[in-house]
Amino acid sequence: MNKTFLTLSLILAFQAHAQNDNSCSDIAAFTCNAVVASDGTSVGSVKASKSEFTETLKTETFPAVQKAFIKKISSLPLEETARTTILAKISKMKFSTECEQLSNRLDESLWPNSFYTHSDNVFYLCKAKPGMSEFVVAKMIASELSEMINPCGINNIIPRPREKNESLEQSEKEYPIKGLISCLRSENTAGAKRDGSKAFKETKFCTDDQVTRSVSDWLTTEVVTDYISQKYDSHENNKENLTASQWRQGIANSYNSECSFDRPDDGFSEDLSFQRRMNSIVGTNPTLRNKLGCYNKAAYAYCDGSNPDAMAKVIGQPKAAGSGGGTTTPANSQGGVK
Structure with missing residues (x-):
């Protein structure tokens, strides 16, 4: 048999399998049906002492995820x-x-957990255990960092004049990641809604709006994908590349605990359904889909935060909305983190 024909046949067969693969067509269902298992990654050794593990988190894992976040x-x-x-x-x-000092502010049923305090600019990682999946730990760190700069959290870093906080349309346009909010509101993507019964000037983005969590999910996915890719699938490190199965298991390990989160049967929820979150935000990242072995087209469009014009096209606008202050090209500096 002709080798070229055989190779092409194998590729087409593999792609056909991917298109019918439940983990690609419904990442949420795959995640919730998966059993927590090894994904080929770990933070330190499972046999490490508490002090050794803490040192690994402090000097290796957290700085590396922080660097990936800053790079993004x-x-x-x-x-x-x-x-x-x-x-x-x-x-x-x-x-x-x-x-320990945060125990009255954290739900211990959700531990391991993470917490950030704006007043002293400290990130806390609580009750993590030696040998935990790096997917899980990276997701915990990236998720908390993302909440700092989502449409609600950003006001603690970049305060805006009171009068500028009274218009939903203007506030969306002036959010630093231009076009991302509008993109995530589209039914072609996350379809993030706002409770129309509440005045924006009273609640801002901090309550009654699904776009806040959606932005956090989007940025978390970007950072975790970049971090794991750099550490495990990079020629710079002497590690064997993770397989598609390991990537799928890693994503399942990271989000499986959220499958049972309750949402009201009726009325408005600030969270998208778990299925919509996973399939329209997490599962649309092109790099992640490639790592998962998902070569078929995602059911939802991807919001490319680095390209406002591409996001405008996704939602049917001729070009990205004006920023009001102008944007710049990506920075070469990474904020002092090396």
Whole structure:
């Protein structure tokens, strides 16, 4: 048999399998049906002492995820002042596992957990265990960092004049990642809604709006994918590349615990359904889909935060909405983190 024909046949067969693969067509269902298992990654050794594990988190894992986060922010076409302010805040962040003082603010049923305090700029990682999946730990860190700069959290870093917070349309346009909110509101993507019964000037983005969590999910996916790719699938490290099965297991390990989160049967919820979150945000990242072995087209469109014009096209606009302050090209600086 002709070798070229055989190779092409194998490729087509593999792609056909991917198209019918439940883990690609419904990542949410795959995640919730998966059993927590090894995904080929771990933070330190499962036999490490508490002090050894804490040192690994403090000197290796957290700085590396922090660097991946900063690199992502640096790659986005933000207005320069906003970018500089965000990077300065994140690059100076301190890390701690001493969570006892936070016990009254954390639901211990959700531990291991993470927490951030704006007042002293400290990131807390609580009750993590030696040998935990790096997918899980990276997702915990990236998720908390993402909440700092989602449409609600960003006001703690870049305060806006009171009068500028009274218009939903203007606030969406002036969010630093231009076009992302509008993109995530589209039914072609996450379809994030707002409770129309509440005045924006009273709640802002902090309550009654699904786009806040959606932005956090989007940025978390970007950072975790970049971090795991760099550490395990990079020629810079002497590690064997993760397989598609390991990537799928890693994503399942990271989100499986959220499958049972309750949403109201009726009325408005600030969270998208788990299925919509996973399939329209997490599962649309092109790099992640490639790592998962999903070569078929995603059911939802991807919001490319680095390309406002591409996002405008996704939602049917001729070009990206004006920023009001202008954007800049991605920065070369990574906020002092090396």
